[in-house]
Amino acid sequence: MSDAHAPLRVRGLTKRYGKVTAVDGLSFGVQPGLVTGFLGPNGAGKSTTLRMILGLDRPTEGSATIHGRRLAQLPDPIHTVGALLDARAAHPRRSALDHLLAIGRVGRIPRAEIDRLIDLVGLAHAATRLVGGFSLGMKQRLGIATALLGDPGIVIFDEPLNGLDPEGIRWARNLIRGLAAEGRTVLFSSHLMGEMELTADHLLVIHRGQLLADQPLTTFIEAHTTAHVLVRSPNRQALADALRAAGLEVDESDPTRLVVPRTDTARVGHLAATAGIELAELSGHRDSLEDAFLRMTRPTDRKVREP
Numbered sequence: 010m011s012d013a014h015a016p017l018r019v020r021g022l023t024k025r026y027g028k029v030t031a032v033d034g035l036s037f038g039v040q041p042g043l044v045t046g047f048l049g050p051n052g053a054g055k056s057t058t059l060r061m062i063l064g065l066d067r068p069t070e071g072s073a074t075i076h077g078r079r080l081a082q083l084p085d086p087i088h089t090v091g092a093l094l095d096a097r098a099a100h101p102r103r104s105a106l107d108h109l110l111a112i113g114r115v116g117r118i119p120r121a122e123i124d125r126l127i128d129l130v131g132l133a134h135a136a137t138r139l140v141g142g143f144s145l146g147m148k149q150r151l152g153i154a155t156a157l158l159g160d161p162g163i164v165i166f167d168e169p170l171n172g173l174d175p176e177g178i179r180w181a182r183n184l185i186r187g188l189a190a191e192g193r194t195v196l197f198s199s200h201l202m203g204e205m206e207l208t209a210d211h212l213l214v215i216h217r218g219q220l221l222a223d224q225p226l227t228t229f230i231e232a233h234t235t236a237h238v239l240v241r242s243p244n245r246q247a248l249a250d251a252l253r254a255a256g257l258e259v260d261e262s263d264p265t266r267l268v269v270p271r272t273d274t275a276r277v278g279h280l281a282a283t284a285g286i287e288l289a290e291l292s293g294h295r296d297s298l299e300d301a302f303l304r305m306t307r308p309t310d311r312k313v314r315e316p
């Protein structure tokens with residue numbers, strides 16, 4: 010599906026607060042059936058973008074549309090888009106159940122569906138407790154249930170993993186992936202790179218309000234990271250010499266292993282065997298999403314990439 014037909018679409022979206030340009034001409038589409046990760050350092054403009062998509066902030070320029078319309082123009086918003094922006098927003102003196110019942114009433118959500126969602130997010134044991142006494146992780150679970158109340162085809166989660174424990178993070182990851190597998194359009198932001206790497210299929214990377222990348226996660230990692238080989242040998246110097254003689258770069262700064270960038274284990278293994286050099290360890294590595302992201306948003310050598 011092209012961006013022009015994406016269920017969620019942003020064009021030239023810009024937000025200025027006085028002299029601060031929080032969001033600077035963003036254009037992208039979010040596709041159904043995939044988890045799209047929204048990635049950017051603190052202050053990059055993620056929350057402002059999501060707020061404009063949800064009609065909570067007015068763009069200075071540009072537009073954000075859902076099925077071609079602004080959210081306010083949708084005939085049935087609660088059944089179209091569900092969002093978790095700030096888990097702390099729920100009223101502290103209401104129980105989780107009352108919170109969901111109150112919001113569910115607006116969309117005429119059946120009680121059985123509310124009970125199902127409470128179960129789904131693992132809050133059955135705490136449904137009648139006041140939200141004010143909830144941990145941040147419990148509030149996130151309630152926020153996720155609230156977002157899913159209308160069984161929406163589009164879900165937007167801003168930092169849904171904050172405050173969740175490791176079991177909760179794994180649960181949320183499976184839930185987010187499951188929502189996309191059901192064909193929904195899923196956009197979520199997280200500053201937890203390892204989680205983003207495990208959860209997202211597609212990435213939107215923003216920095217200082219501008220789009221730096223709009224591509225599949227694997228393409229992003231391949232484009233912005235290098236593969237390298239770690240190799241250990243009782244005959245370290247001879248190995249380093251043999252690798253260099255074959256035109257490879259060898260990093261000897263680690264006293265235990267040689268690091269050989271931009272190659273693979275087959276090549277290093279073959280060169281060692283040809284030179285008759287014994288190996289004690291041979292493994293291939295690729296930088297993580299975090300390495301790629303940090304390299305890309307480093308102030309000095311950042312290059313703006315058009316989507």
Ligand SMILES: Nc1ncnc2c1ncn2[C@@H]1O[C@H](COP(=O)(O)OP(=O)(O)OP(=O)(O)O)[C@@H](O)[C@H]1O
Nearest residue numbers: 026029030031049050051052053054055056057058
């Ligand atoms: N209401 C506001 N008034 C003035 N400036 C604002 C306002 N809201 C956001 N900003 C500024 O806009 C920029 C983007 O903020 P935003 O909260 O969208 O970033 P973010 O990517 O969500 O960051 P974080 O991960 O820290 O939440 C920041 O420089 C912020 O200070």
